[in-house]
Amino acid sequence: MSTLAAVHAVGGACWMGAWVQSDEALRRTPDDRELPEAGTTRMARANRLTRLGALASERAIRGLIPIPSDRTAIVGATTLASLRTNVRYERRRLETGRAAPRDFALTAPNAWVGEIAVTTNTLGASTCLVGPDAGVQAIATASRWLASRVCDRVVVVAAESLPEDRSIVVPDEVWIEQGSAALVLESTPLTAYASITVGWGGPATQERPLSSLEVIAQTWLHACAGHGFGVGVGAGRSGFQIEVTPASGVDASR
Amino acid sequence: MWQTGEVHLQPVDVVGMGIRTPLGTGADILFDGLCRGLPMFVRHEPFVRAGLKHPYAAPLPTGSLEDANAGCSVDRGTRLLEAVVRDALVDGTGRPDLSATGVNPLRVGLFVGTSSAGLGALTRTLEGGRGEESEARYFAGTRWVRRALGVEGPTEVICTVCASGAQAIEEACGWLQWGAVDLAIAAGYDPLEPFVGAGFDALGATADRAMPFRSKRSGLVLGEAGAALVLALPGSHGFRCVGRVLGWASASDAFHVTSPHPAGRGVALALRTALERANLEASDVRAINAHGTSTVHNDRMEARALAQVFGPRAGGLPVYTVKGTIGHTLGAAGAVEAVVSLLSSARHILPPTCTHSEEDPECDLDLVVEPRSCGPGATLSISAGFGGINCVLVLGKGET
Numbered sequence: 078m079s080t081l082a083a084v085h086a087v088g089g090a091c092w093m094g095a096w097v098q099s100d101e102a103l104r105r106t107p108d109d110r111e112l113p114e115a116g117t118t119r120m121a122r123a124n125r126l127t128r129l130g131a132l133a134s135e136r137a138i139r140g141l142i143p144i145p146s147d148r149t150a151i152v153g154a155t156t157l158a159s160l161r162t163n164v165r166y167e168r169r170r171l172e173t174g175r176a177a178p179r180d181f182a183l184t185a186p187n188a189w190v191g192e193i194a195v196t197t198n199t200l201g202a203s204t205c206l207v208g209p210d211a212g213v214q215a216i217a218t219a220s221r222w223l224a225s226r227v228c229d230r231v232v233v234v235a236a237e238s239l240p241e242d243r244s245i246v247v248p249d250e251v252w253i254e255q256g257s258a259a260l261v262l263e264s265t266p267l268t269a270y271a272s273i274t275v276g277w278g279g280p281a282t283q284e285r286p287l288s289s290l291e292v293i294a295q296t297w298l299h300a301c302a303g304h305g306f307g308v309g310v311g312a313g314r315s316g317f318q319i320e321v322t323p324a325s326g327v328d329a330s331r
Numbered sequence: 332m333w334q335t336g337e338v339h340l341q342p343v344d345v346v347g348m349g350i351r352t353p354l355g356t357g358a359d360i361l362f363d364g365l366c367r368g369l370p371m372f373v374r375h376e377p378f379v380r381a382g383l384k385h386p387y388a389a390p391l392p393t394g395s396l397e398d399a400n401a402g403c404s405v406d407r408g409t410r411l412l413e414a415v416v417r418d419a420l421v422d423g424t425g426r427p428d429l430s431a432t433g434v435n436p437l438r439v440g441l442f443v444g445t446s447s448a449g450l451g452a453l454t455r456t457l458e459g460g461r462g463e464e465s466e467a468r469y470f471a472g473t474r475w476v477r478r479a480l481g482v483e484g485p486t487e488v489i490c491t492v493c494a495s496g497a498q499a500i501e502e503a504c505g506w507l508q509w510g511a512v513d514l515a516i517a518a519g520y521d522p523l524e525p526f527v528g529a530g531f532d533a534l535g536a537t538a539d540r541a542m543p544f545r546s547k548r549s550g551l552v553l554g555e556a557g558a559a560l561v562l563a564l565p566g567s568h569g570f571r572c573v574g575r576v577l578g579w580a581s582a583s584d585a586f587h588v589t590s591p592h593p594a595g596r597g598v599a600l601a602l603r604t605a606l607e608r609a610n611l612e613a614s615d616v617r618a619i620n621a622h623g624t625s626t627v628h629n630d631r632m633e634a635r636a637l638a639q640v641f642g643p644r645a646g647g648l649p650v651y652t653v654k655g656t657i658g659h660t661l662g663a664a665g666a667v668e669a670v671v672s673l674l675s676s677a678r679h680i681l682p683p684t685c686t687h688s689e690e691d692p693e694c695d696l697d698l699v700v701e702p703r704s705c706g707p708g709a710t711l712s713i714s715a716g717f718g719g720i721n722c723v724l725v726l727g728k729g730e731t
Binding site: 079081146147151156157158160163164166167168170171174175176177178181182183184185186187188190191192194195197198199200201202203204205206207208209210211214217218221222224225227244245246247249277278316317 | 381382437440446450453454456457458464465467468469470473474483484485486487488489490491492498502505506508509510511526529530531532533534535580581582583584585586587588589596597600716717718719720
């Protein structure tokens with residue numbers, strides 16, 4: 078198996094109805110219904126996907142040493158993307174014959190990533206990957222950007238928001254949790270933080286599929302807890318594998 | 332403490348191209364049509380029925396997706412993606428599949444940009460249709476094509492609206508550079524959907540005719556298209572090289588979800604970074620393939636960004652955009668315009684910008700309005716999307 082140079086998880090956060098601090102809590106967290114009060118009017122008007130993404134990413138970068146804004150990047154990961162807003166927008170358009178411009182803006186599948194860039198003043202590269210393997214792909218892309226010196230810090234953020242009309246959700250998607258998770262990666266060797274290695278060419282390393290959100294969350298939670306962790310999607314899916322190697326000195330209460 | 336300096340990139344060979352636009356199927360038809368300089372906008376019946384104030388669009392010609400390369404999906408967008416991917420494979424290898432690539436399917440990557448995939452299935456589902464729920468996803472078309480072709484390597488779906496197609500190429504080139512794949516297919520596609528047309532219309536961003544960079548411009552006209560490139564590193568393949576991706580970069584505006592930064596700071600940063608990574612100077616650039624949507628804000632922003640990087644009047648560089656001819660093809664645009672840039676380099680001709688009315692002093696550019704001969708050098712292709720995402724590709728002629 079070939080790999081990129083290891084990167085380091087210097088920050089992270091996971092929200093699923095409450096802040097999730099451990100892998101065990103991740104499995105028991107109830108369905109996400111309420112969100113904390115939005116900090117700005119702009120964010121209060123945003124859709125759930127945007128608010129979820131902003132919630133986790135802002136928490137994940139809190140307390141980190143500031144770096145030039147054009148050296149920070151964002152990779153968004155989501156399976157359902159703006160589906161909840163898409164359903165609301167299109168249902169209203171079909172019923173009334175009129176499109177709602179504010180809703181339409183938020184149907185852009187990457188609008189939430191753009192809002193995160195605005196609220197965090199991130200001027201570096203950004204992108205939004207969509208699909209069942211987007212979590213693994215996002216960590217892989219972020220690691221590649223760091224290895225290529227595209228940036229010095231990447232915020233990898235996953236968010237999922239199910240449509241209110243669950244008839245749109247298909248059986249494969251019922252296991253998708255609602256919430257958000259963010260992981261902050263840097264390439265400067267920092268032995269106090271868990272390292273994350275991206276590889277390809279190896280076999281899949283987990284038995285059940287993990288959602289994009291769960292990949293990001295599990296990677297951060299295992300890094301915090303000082304546990305090793307591996308996730309990957311081998312032949313037939315995204316082709317990348319992620320390995321978390323623990324280090325000491327991580328403050329799991331952040 | 333922080334790493335400084337960018338890594339200079341290794342150029343990536345383009346060994347095959349597939350493209351379908353309102354002008355028709357194939358590269359020659361596209362370029363000849365662009366050089367005729369006539370807009371392809373028509374009153375688009377689905378937009379008329381949806382009650383749009385500006386129901387004009389540039390759809391694919393009737394029957395464009397009925398051939399074998401378009402496959403058998405019931406979804407129009409998926410057929411478009413499959414068609415251009417197979418077209419590109421035929422162009423490069425002679426076969427509409429992976430059989431003549433000489434590459435293990437595990438080492439073939441598929442990177443697709445889109446912003447409207449699955450929306451037609453969603454609309455039909457909400458109108459009472461059944462059986463298409465799983466197709467109402469941005470990744471559904473890519474999933475179909477991956478299975479149809481037997482791709483087993485890394486597959487990504489990039490959804491950054493107008494920057495999607497360009498970022499798909501960026502991702503493909505990036506993974507080739509790092510050896511995760513030996514062959515990469517990068518594509519961008521978007522079908523015309525009333526979902527999207529009505530939305531842009533409601534935002535006040537549409538017009539009956541696109542007039543990029545001109546004073547009377549008032550909005551964009553949507554187009555329908557798909558484009559795919561087959562990519563490999565030089566020396567790693569035995570195919571002819573039809574062009575090269577010399578560099579790439581993305582940057583964010585961090586300003587507003589739908590409006591570009593007025594000074595074009597994201598575009599300017601992406602331009603500078605792409606040139607630096609390609610190890611090129613401004614003097615190495617022969618032309619700019621602009622985003623040029625014909626909205627008031629975008630065209631002004633882009634002119635300002637070009638002035639920042641190249642100087643007044645973009646340093647005298649010729650600028651063109653195809654959106655005045657084939658419309659704004661959203662997720663396909665970056666890939667379509669990469670193909671146009673490569674064709675332009677190979678033919679030593681700059682295609683004209685189909686536009687109208689007097690010049691806008693706030694868009695002080697050498698806008699190409701007639702086919703123009705042009706010497707060698709790199710073309711910079713700019714894509715700027717909702718969410719403030721900007722992507723620049725540096726494209727050049729293939730080595731012979």
